[in-house]
Amino acid sequence: MDAFINDRQNQILTKGKDDAAIACGKASVAGSVSQRACVFCGSRVVLYPIADALHLIHGPVGCAAYTWDIRGSLSSGPQIHRLSFTTDLKEKEVVFGGEERLYKALISLIDTYKPKGAFVYATCIVGVIGDDVEAVCRRVTREKGIDVIAVMSEGFNGTKKDGYKIACGALSKLIGTDTTFKAPEYSLNILGDFNLAGELWMLAEYYKKMGVNLVAAMTGDGRVDDIRKAHTAQLNVVQCSGSMIGLAKEMKEKYGIPFMKVSYFGIEDMSDALYEVAKFFKSDEMMEKARALVKEELTTLLPALTQYRQKLEGKKAAIYVGGAFKAISLVKALRLIGMKTVVVGSQTGNVDDYNLLKEMCDDGTIIVDDSNPNELSEFVKQTGANLFIGGVKERPIAYKLGLGFCDHNHERKEALAGYEGMLNFAKEVYASVCSPVWQFMK
Amino acid sequence: MFENAPIIKSTKEFTATRNACKLCAPLGASIAFKGIRGCVPIIHGGQGCATYIRRYLISHFKEPVDIASSNFTEEATVFGGGANCHTAIKNVIGQYKPEVVALTTTCLSETIGDDVKMYIHEFQKDNQLNDLPRFVTASTPSYQGSHMDGFHEAVASAVKTFAKGGEKGTHLNIFPGFVSTEDLRQLKYLLNDFGIDYVLLPDYSETLDNPIWESYKRIPEGGTPVSKIETCGTAAASIEFGTILNFGSLSGRVKNNKLSATGAHYLENEFGVKNYRMSMPIGVKNTDRFIKALEEITGKEMPARYKGERGRLIDSYADGHKYIFGKKAVVYGEEDFVIAMTTFLDEIGVEVVLAATGGESGRLEEQIRENCPERGEQILAKNMFDYEKIREWSIENKPDLFVGNSKAYYIARELNIPIVRCGFPIHDRIGGQRIKHLGYSGTQELFDQVVNAMIQYKQDHSAVGYKYM
Numbered sequence: 070m071d072a073f074i075n076d077r078q079n080q081i082l083t084k085g086k087d088d089a090a091i092a093c094g095k096a097s098v099a100g101s102v103s104q105r106a107c108v109f110c111g112s113r114v115v116l117y118p119i120a121d122a123l124h125l126i127h128g129p130v131g132c133a134a135y136t137w138d139i140r141g142s143l144s145s146g147p148q149i150h151r152l153s154f155t156t157d158l159k160e161k162e163v164v165f166g167g168e169e170r171l172y173k174a175l176i177s178l179i180d181t182y183k184p185k186g187a188f189v190y191a192t193c194i195v196g197v198i199g200d201d202v203e204a205v206c207r208r209v210t211r212e213k214g215i216d217v218i219a220v221m222s223e224g225f226n227g228t229k230k231d232g233y234k235i236a237c238g239a240l241s242k243l244i245g246t247d248t249t250f251k252a253p254e255y256s257l258n259i260l261g262d263f264n265l266a267g268e269l270w271m272l273a274e275y276y277k278k279m280g281v282n283l284v285a286a287m288t289g290d291g292r293v294d295d296i297r298k299a300h301t302a303q304l305n306v307v308q309c310s311g312s313m314i315g316l317a318k319e320m321k322e323k324y325g326i327p328f329m330k331v332s333y334f335g336i337e338d339m340s341d342a343l344y345e346v347a348k349f350f351k352s353d354e355m356m357e358k359a360r361a362l363v364k365e366e367l368t369t370l371l372p373a374l375t376q377y378r379q380k381l382e383g384k385k386a387a388i389y390v391g392g393a394f395k396a397i398s399l400v401k402a403l404r405l406i407g408m409k410t411v412v413v414g415s416q417t418g419n420v421d422d423y424n425l426l427k428e429m430c431d432d433g434t435i436i437v438d439d440s441n442p443n444e445l446s447e448f449v450k451q452t453g454a455n456l457f458i459g460g461v462k463e464r465p466i467a468y469k470l471g472l473g474f475c476d477h478n479h480e481r482k483e484a485l486a487g488y489e490g491m492l493n494f495a496k497e498v499y500a501s502v503c504s505p506v507w508q509f510m511k
Numbered sequence: 512m513f514e515n516a517p518i519i520k521s522t523k524e525f526t527a528t529r530n531a532c533k534l535c536a537p538l539g540a541s542i543a544f545k546g547i548r549g550c551v552p553i554i555h556g557g558q559g560c561a562t563y564i565r566r567y568l569i570s571h572f573k574e575p576v577d578i579a580s581s582n583f584t585e586e587a588t589v590f591g592g593g594a595n596c597h598t599a600i601k602n603v604i605g606q607y608k609p610e611v612v613a614l615t616t617t618c619l620s621e622t623i624g625d626d627v628k629m630y631i632h633e634f635q636k637d638n639q640l641n642d643l644p645r646f647v648t649a650s651t652p653s654y655q656g657s658h659m660d661g662f663h664e665a666v667a668s669a670v671k672t673f674a675k676g677g678e679k680g681t682h683l684n685i686f687p688g689f690v691s692t693e694d695l696r697q698l699k700y701l702l703n704d705f706g707i708d709y710v711l712l713p714d715y716s717e718t719l720d721n722p723i724w725e726s727y728k729r730i731p732e733g734g735t736p737v738s739k740i741e742t743c744g745t746a747a748a749s750i751e752f753g754t755i756l757n758f759g760s761l762s763g764r765v766k767n768n769k770l771s772a773t774g775a776h777y778l779e780n781e782f783g784v785k786n787y788r789m790s791m792p793i794g795v796k797n798t799d800r801f802i803k804a805l806e807e808i809t810g811k812e813m814p815a816r817y818k819g820e821r822g823r824l825i826d827s828y829a830d831g832h833k834y835i836f837g838k839k840a841v842v843y844g845e846e847d848f849v850i851a852m853t854t855f856l857d858e859i860g861v862e863v864v865l866a867a868t869g870g871e872s873g874r875l876e877e878q879i880r881e882n883c884p885e886r887g888e889q890i891l892a893k894n895m896f897d898y899e900k901i902r903e904w905s906i907e908n909k910p911d912l913f914v915g916n917s918k919a920y921y922i923a924r925e926l927n928i929p930i931v932r933c934g935f936p937i938h939d940r941i942g943g944q945r946i947k948h949l950g951y952s953g954t955q956e957l958f959d960q961v962v963n964a965m966i967q968y969k970q971d972h973s974a975v976g977y978k979y980m
Contacts, residue, residue, distance in 0.1 A: 074602050097558055099582045099595040100602025107559025125527065129618050129653035130869075131535030133528070135563035137918075148514055152899070157528035158654050163622055174527035181519055193557050193619040194654070197588065224557035225583040225619060442577055443606055446727035461566055465575045469724050510723050 073444055074098050080439060085432030091423045093438040096228060102441045104389070104462050105416045107224035109192055110136070111232020114479060115312050116188050116220065116239060118263050119291035120144030123184035126155045127171050127202060128192030132224075133157075140479045141265045144290050149182055158194065168200050175209045175217065185293035187217040188239060196223035216293070218242055229391075230311065230417045237316035240287060240296060244320065247297035255350050256282040258302045258326075260317055261309035262333070264289025266484040272333060275343060275487065279358045281350070287313065300324045304349055306331050306342065311392040311417050332394060333486035334494075335402030336367065366488035374406060377495040380503050382407035387454040389437075389445055389463055390477055393418025393426065399458055399477065400429055406495050411452035414440050442466055456502050471510030473501030515925055521903035530898035532843060532918070533869030535653030536661030538564045540615040541578050542689065543665035544647070546713020548734035549610025553579040553599050555592060555627055556617025571936040572692070572719045572944045577729070579603050583619060592620050596630040597637075604644060607729050611737060614648045615665065621652035645737055647672045656757065657870050659845050662689050663757035663773050666712060670774035674743040676782050682708040682742065683808060684749035684784065686775050687949075688756070688791065688847055689935065692720035694949045701950060704814045705805060710739045710746065712774065720944050744782040748808045749775035750801070752791045753847035755872045790882060791847060792949050793957070794855030795824060801950075820951035827955065828859060831962035834980070836860040838965055839910040843901055843919060844934040846870040846894075850878045852914060852933070853890065855954060857883035861961065864889075864910055867896035898922065912964060917943070929964040933957060 079092040097103040113136050116124065126133040133155030144150065156174050158167050171189070179187060187209070191202050206217040218239045222232050257276070262269050269289035276283060285291070285299040300320065305328035307317045317328035329349065331342035340363045347356040386408050388396050393415040400410045413426055414437035426436055435448050446466050449457065457467035460478030467474040475497050477485060483497060484490045537554050541564055544552040554561040561580035568576045581599040583592055596614070603612055614627050631646045649668045651661040666686060687698060695716035702709045717733025743749075756773050778784040787808070792801040798821075802813050840861050842852050846868045853863045863886075866879055876892035883890060893900070902922045913923045913930040917939045923930035937943025947953040966980055 074606060096584055097580075097582050098598070098602060100553065100579050100599035100606075101582070102565075102577045102579050103558060103562065103582070105558060106562040107557045109557075110559050110562070129535055130528065130531050130533060130657070131538070131560070131563070131618075131653045134531045134534050135567055137530060146514060148516060152516055153530050154527045155531060156526070157531065158618075160652075160654050163618070163652075163654050170526055174525070177525050178527055181523070181525075182517065193583075193588075193617070194622055197619065197622045224559045225588045226585050228558075442575055443727075443729055450727065461569055462562070465569055465573055466727070468573075469575060469721070470727055471723065 074101055077101070081435065081437045081444070082427075084427055084430050084434045084436065090420060091436060091438055093418055093420060093423060094230070095439070097439055102443070103439055104441065104460075105229050105439060107229060108226050108232040108235065109190060109222040109224045111229035111312070112190060112220050112222035112236040112239070113232070114140060115233055115236035116288060117150055118142035118144070118288040119188075119293065119296070120150045121147040121185045121292050123149060123178055123182055123187040124154065124190070125175060125178065125187060126153070126190045126192060127158070127167065127195050127200070128155065129158045129194060130155055132190075132192045140263060141482055142263045142289060142479070143267050145270075149184055154178055163194060163198055166198060166200055167195065168205050171200065171202065171205050172209065175205070176213070179209070179213050179215065184215065186215050186243065188220050189217065190220045190222050192222070193224040196226065216243060216246070228417070233312040234315050237313065237319070240316055241319055243293060243296045245297070245300040245324070247294065250298040250301055252284050252298070252301035252303070253282050255280055255352070255355070256284050256302045257304040257306055257346065258284050258299050259286045259289070260305050260307040260328075261313035262286065262289045262486070263479060265479060266482055268333070268484045268486040268490065271484065271487045271489060275362060276346070278362050279343060279347060279355050281346060281355070287316070300326070302326060304328070304346065306346060308332055309392050309394060311394060330394070332398040334395065334398035334490070336370070336405060336488065336491055337401055338398045339487055339491070370488050370492055373492055374495050377499045378407045380499055384408050384455040384502055385411045385453060386456040386458060387412035387445070387449050387452065389414045389440060389457070389459045391416045391460070393422030395477070397422065397425055397429065400426070402491065402494060405491070406498065408456070408498070410434060411454050412437070412445075412448045414438060446470060456498060471507050473498065473504070473507075475501060516899070518906055519903050521900065521907055528897045529900070531869055532867065532897050532901070533657035534567070536651035536656055536658060536664070537615050537617055537653060538567065539658035539660065539662030539689070540649040540651045540665035542568065542715065542719070543662045543669070543713045544613035544615065544649070545576070545718050546715035546734055547611050547613070547669060547740070548736040549730055550613050550734060551577065551579060551603050551607045551609040551611075551730065552613045552615060553581060553603055554617060555581045555596055555599070555614050555625065556619045557583045560617050567936065568719075570938045573941060574719055574721060574731070576719065588619065588623060591623065592625045593630050593633070596625070596627065597634055600631070600634050609644050609730060611645045611647060613665070614646070615651050615661070616649070617651070618653045621650065645673070657845075659689060659847070659870060660757045667772055667774045667777055669712065669740055670743055671777055673737050673740040674778060674782070675741050676744045678745060680742065680745045680747065682710060682746050684743050684746045684775065684778065685709050685711045686749060686751040686773065687711065688753040689845060690752070690791065690949060691944055691946050692716045693945045693947045694953060697947060697950055697953060701817070704816060705809065705811055707805065707809055707811070710743055711735060712740060712743070743774070743778055744784065746778070746784050748785045748787060749778055750787045750789070750804055751775035752789065754788060754790055754850065754878055755846040755870065755874055758872070790854060791851035793851040794858050794954055795821070795951070796858055797851055797854055798951055798954060817951060820955070824951045824955045824958065827958060831958065832860055834962050834965050837862055838912055839864045840912045840914050841865045841867070841901060841905055841910045843867045843896070843915040846872055846875055848934050849875065850882060853879055854882040855957065856914065856961070857885045857887065859958065859961075860885070861912075862886060862889075864908060865891045865893065865901065865904055867893045867901050869895065869897060871895055912961070914961070929968050931957070931960045931964050
């Protein structure tokens, strides 16, 4: 592994060969072409799907331009979140301060778009020039009568994960502010689903069939007023634990709401997510409904998967995604269609995630934290993978080397969660791995 | 169920930029540096800058785009980014073995006053025994200008860093500006067919549009070698596409320390290399001007192949003119792109009603008036526009056609009018990097697309599906 970055050696391990625990949660090494982004990115992706809030990025133009309509998060109503607002700071503000510009920008946007709330994201430069963003937000909150929340997400101030925490902090400022609402029996919040390609709607439908009510989704198809009520739910189900687990812990402490970690990818994890909820509510009727639902879904899904499994049996996959929890589900989902995981990694996994991955995977599987194109391309070559699962930045690496690719990040347009999603996943993997085009690239 | 954004009067003023029609300077600099052979750009700033810019470029070029970051931390922000810069250079050299390391700054590193040139000097001093790559830097704080200012700053910086004087040669410098990878290839074919020896800078025609690989290449093939850039100072002449470039009304520092001069401008001042500055060769008139300059400089005649292309283009103008005459078009994107595209549409009888850019030169209107004799006076030309302003204006003024990058698709969709995708970025289709704009053959493809877009619109909205035009 020469010509990799030496300082990264303890962030890569091969199952069966390396016994030491993987190092993770570290800042990226300078000079690496990390696939990670920054603190701002972490905050922005978590809060982005809140559709009736104004999202204003306080900084020069880039941070807003690169995150315009960046996620496939759908809204069933308002679409304000899909607009990219920025104070577009110029040299003048960098020298003399940008508070006045921020204030004016907020006032005219709120007057025009009439959002239910506003998030103001501080970018790198705001931290340096010392704008008091929180003071401006308090002032506008007073004057306009909506919550204007400062998201202090200066890019240099940690990792993407720290950005998640800051976003959760912003959400927790809203939670609990509706003091009149009473949640019905059997109600929960869905945390960490972002309604990519309408996935949240699928999940909400499953829970509804079981007789479970949804109070707030954070943040897929999110609404400010729903988030205010979130403290009244009896349970938090948390997916994408990397981004939302902190909020779940806080809500447990503050409001006594228990939480469970779930995943909606693959049949096993999806079904467990339903059964665990039924168990939590200690309702036999609900469990019966969950079983019936799963049975009904599997009756159509399993035969439909067979043809893909036949074609994909024995093929090898490499996974590199944002959160490790998703990687764990993907390993299982791949097994279901006969595929073996030979490389698995994430941008932001923790020690527990990686230990679990190590347990699940076969000997020889490479496990990696915070990787980069050089390493990933090398791992793919070493292991002879046929498929890469990742995001936009990994796609051209796969294609250049002549292997299939499945988009599994926040820009995708295909629903991959739930039972329907499992079938879509199998179809997409099949369409890419078994395409005849690869014959020209050997 | 889905709600469009509210419809607001286009005259309403906002302090905020809403859906910006521009990007930040380090993006432009990164593209330009990708056009130097063996070059790895490092963005000196927070990690997000490099990642976001890579993602944005990958979505257009559909290629691996490796750009390293010096990964600023809080400590670097407080005490200076020297240590990060040093480590970044070291790690990039170790991993990539580059011929050139290009450092481009950000709002963060510029504001804390990092001196990147000094860091490089220190690095070179500490590593005297090693065989080091060449270095080049660009000062690109994102609060100054747009991605185009970053692009031209990087080109100018490469020229200033590497060009040498000496005995005059017969070769030409071509500074194409920000064009597609296919455009760059077409330019090279043309220059080769002319039998002209040239330096094309930047040339990312391969680095950002490589064929399939047998094994992963850490640095893609292609790009202008430094040894070629060194000869820029002895060229017979330079041809530079674009009339706005980075000579806009930038405030403060950039202007004061003369960073804003382009590569060709510098070569003219420093080495007396005559500069032919002209609009991008889109349209017959603009391309004629370019060919004439080549003929004048080299004393050679346009090869027969291009006479044929020109003839066929004009022939098609006759075939298609009726379908587009008087159609109202909105053109948007980078300033020099907008000017050239508007000039082309003006010469074929399309009424450009709005020419808009997020660029800040303040000179768009003057250039449009100068270049569009047909109806330049009536065109609304707007600097510092954003997509929501374009949307609001278009809802009121009902154009027939959008011409520009994919980011205005949502507006065209709302208005239910066609969009001819060209320029940068094309994020919602494949092949954006292969769109041809320049020369007679590029114009031919654009012309066919514009005419067919109007024919298709009429056909789709006709009560019967007719079979002849």
